[in-house]
Amino acid sequence: MLRGRDQVLDALDELLAELRAYAAWENSTLETFLDAFAALLGSIENAYVNSGRPVPDDAWAVVADAVRGARFYE
Structure with missing residues (x-):
């Protein structure tokens, strides 16, 4: 499982x-x-x-989710 900054790098990839x-x-x-x-x-x-999910404690995970979600967010 990816953690920290690697989550954002994976999302960008x-x-x-x-x-x-x-x-x-x-x-x-x-x-x-x-x-x-x-x-x-x-x-x-x-x-x-x-979406019924808890907010992650890891700020990097939040950024990774936001990067992925920005493709479709209105």
Whole structure:
């Protein structure tokens, strides 16, 4: 199981692989992705509550989840 910074690096590797495979993202431009990333990170506690998951104690895990979620967050 990945921990700490490695979780974020793994999430970024996943996103890069998806981009290279031409995956369809709702936030497919850098501008919309960064906007969604900022919005999601700003309300991440609600995202965890809404999905029935506890907020991780590890801030790196939260960032990794926000990076992954920014692909589709509105």
